[in-house]
Amino acid sequence: MNYFIGVDVGTTSTKAVLYDEHTNVIKRFSQSYPLFRHPNGMAEQDPTTIVNAVEKVIGDAAQQINFFKERLLAVAFSSANQSLILLDQAFRPQSRLITWADTRARHAANQLKRSALGRQLYVNTGTPIHPMSPLTKLLWLKEADPELLSQAAYIGDIKSYLFCRFFGTFKVDISIASCTGMMNINSGDWDPTALNLVGIRQEQLPEIVNGTYQATGLLPKAQARMGIPADTPFIYGAFDGALSNLGVGALKPDTVAITIGTSAAVRVITDHPVIDPHRRLFCYAVDNHSWVVGGPLNSGGDVYQWAVKHLVTPSAVANEQVDPYTLASRVISDVPAGAHGLLFLPFLGGERAPLWDANARGSFFGLNNLHTRADMLRAVMEGINMNIATVFKAVCDLVGQPKSITATGGFARSRVWRQMLADVLNCPVDIPESFESGCLGAVTMAMRSLNLVNSYQVVQNFIGEEDTYRPDPATVAIYQKYLPLFQQVEGLLSPAYSTIAQLQENGAK
Template sequence: MYVIGLDFGTTSTKAIVFDKRGNAVSEHGVEYPILTPNPGWAELDPEIIYVAAITSLRVALSRVKSSEVVAIGLSTAMHSLILMDELNQPLTRVITWADNRSDEQAHVLKQSTLGKQIYLRTGTPIHPMSPLCKIMWFKENEPELFKQTHKFISIKEYLLFRWFGQFITDFSVASATGLLNLQSLEYDSDALQTAGIKKEQLSTLVPTTYVLQGLSDEVAEAVHIRREIPVVIGASDGCLANLGIGAMNRGEVGITIGTSGAIRTVTPKPITDPSERTFCYALAENHWVVGGATNNGGLLLRWFKEQFARELSYEKLTEEAGKVGVGSEGLFCLPYLSGERAPIWNAHARGCYVGMALHHKREHFARSAMEGVIYAIFGVGKALQQLAGDFGSLRASGGFVQSKLGCQILADVFGTEVIVPENPQSSGWGAAILALFAIGEIPRIDYYCGEDSHTHTYAPHSDNHIKYQQFYTVYEEIYNQLSNTFEKIAEIQGIKKE
């Protein structure tokens, strides 16, 4: 028996075939480019993602008997937006979470009392990533296109329409739009009015365990799978990552550091932050994911490698960085190459090194970059602790934590044990688990959480933790001192806030 997790990401779509124990027996992914037609914009071609999903499924399924696959579960990146016309054709590309064109709309709304009320009810921070702010941008800047729009949907909704002919969305993806009231699980009237749309222009809301059957003939034939295979609508990738790594109980915290980064915990009811630092998204009944995301994770290390260490592998680069002591001998890195989300929610924040001296070499800069990424995650973690309580353990996933040095820095900064689960495909496995639960193959959503399967555990070094706590206060100080300067730099770079 097999189950598939199909994960629609920002830079690739991947299909992973799992056995019932969570072992990945086959997988295939297709990468695609992020399109940047204007400064601050970040788009994807929906047709390319559609083809990537078909290709990923077909190749992954070719290595197993498709008759033994019991279900497909879906995972998707959050905050995407596509405008569709009345003939159900896309009027735009996919506007991704990384798109900052609605910075002005987010800024104005965030300064208002209404903005805070909408956040407290919807759990989605007011930020250019939010589909609410993106829709406001179209209303103000593309009024004719806005009037032509019949539906405002996400990339997963687009694919489900192509597959099943229905416009539906799960509570998890909807809860990341800024348009869903977390208490009523209905679209929020104030948010709709602010966006200037009607609820009929949004997809029908369903639970994350909703099962669809009756794939289109085109998709079934292209993938070589039966039309009636159960397809479970699933949830957003961040929520599913916690499920996939087993961070589902009180005190268990999931950290994912891939291109970006996030820290999350699961609570039995929705929790929002009066200081508006964190998000709250739905996973399943009585399971809410509270946390915060940073824009800059492995993205920073990739940028550093491409600019200054192209001849080195990531393994060699982190090996170099490991020769440098804690704190990089007084060199600090603010990792904000693409602005920042939690906890500062400043799209105008910029990356920089502070403290450079003649004794600093490439390895100092590499380690400082890694420390900067962890400091950013730690800042979100502090806010999360205030809302949801102390951490018992950290479960980490993503490309960044495949580095032993990265995991050790993470343990030392937090002062908490870090567990790296055996299965690196956290969101895909989470989607597969949810699918197994939805079709009745497992009795509860946290069925796998009691299993202690992990490859490495990293214990914090107390001396290093004490040092990092001191260094983190300097890191915070540097940002606070430079926050006003970042506004001026953003204006010079052409991203002016009205």
């Protein structure tokens, strides 16, 4: 038997899935790590901890393989995008890893966003001007800590750093490079205008390679820790969102993929770059021949997790003898659509699409003395889904109405959430059997790299069974009344976000 290992390097954990050569899942592995946060917007990780986690899950998966009789064909990578790490001349970290969730560049981003240069950079790179992007993070560092930036010999992301530790080479796949705000979407190379803005040279950045690129020749220390043959090909893969589309077979403009995990995203793959004239959406390269258009949302499972933590009482959990999330789903099921006239704007940590405003804050609207915790729980779940619906509409405006929606992520374990998504979007939603679409997408890219398949379309044979949730007409009619109000309130509150964010920032000092 031959095997693949798909690795997904995430914001709070790294997952590995061991597949056989027919992409049947043999076993899953996971290693969590902290995300260091501060009220000033900091969201960082320790790069050494992530290296250890990746080596651990690959090593755990490798222990399932009998290398005397069996072969590991490849290890393929998915990772979170828009991370930033400064390295010295010997490629040692000069900083912790700054993640996509870090918003300290918000003032620099706001200034750039309002300028003609910001508009031009969006057209050049397909990356919205927002503190998530390495471009604005570097712009912020240029002002906040110029000495640290000037001392950096190299500038990378978590995946280029991992491969550097494993192989001693400094490269980045085109999809991750495309998410930096510094790669020209048309040329596929680093954009001179962007580099000039932040004051760095192309030589400081990794070489851009296609996602099917193979790295071989594991360095002895990494090889020993993972316990796999040194000549095992490591496939660069792509960022998690692009691979999630690939992993669920959403490979054409008529199929939209929605992911709801810690954060959320709506994405569609096209065969040419598509730039949104309203600057609501991103356009990133997947490989040399395809691009992904869509919008990422900060507000996903983490917002729901916050709501469950604060609105589901420990005593109720103890009485029902179930976990808090199961109890929350039961409670929400008993509340009618619309939560008795209560709306929730889920912007607890700022928002990317569709607002691109790191100062955005959450709020309940319509709250009165008849509302209960159950109503609030339902409103939170509905608010997350309504926010997804605004991005979904923007994608449809740009590429047309899809024939189907495929949704994945941790939310898929909740039947209440699945049905609500179909009702809010007024479109059937397919839920694949496999939730780890990023790992499957990475392995499919590895199979293409090894010339085991001729096209990514083969992934359709790997997905397995799907559950389809169809919208309920009566519930759809209710949400069609609430969605315009959700967007109206969002627009009314937007001018006040910067003021409340500044007050919160001052109060945290």
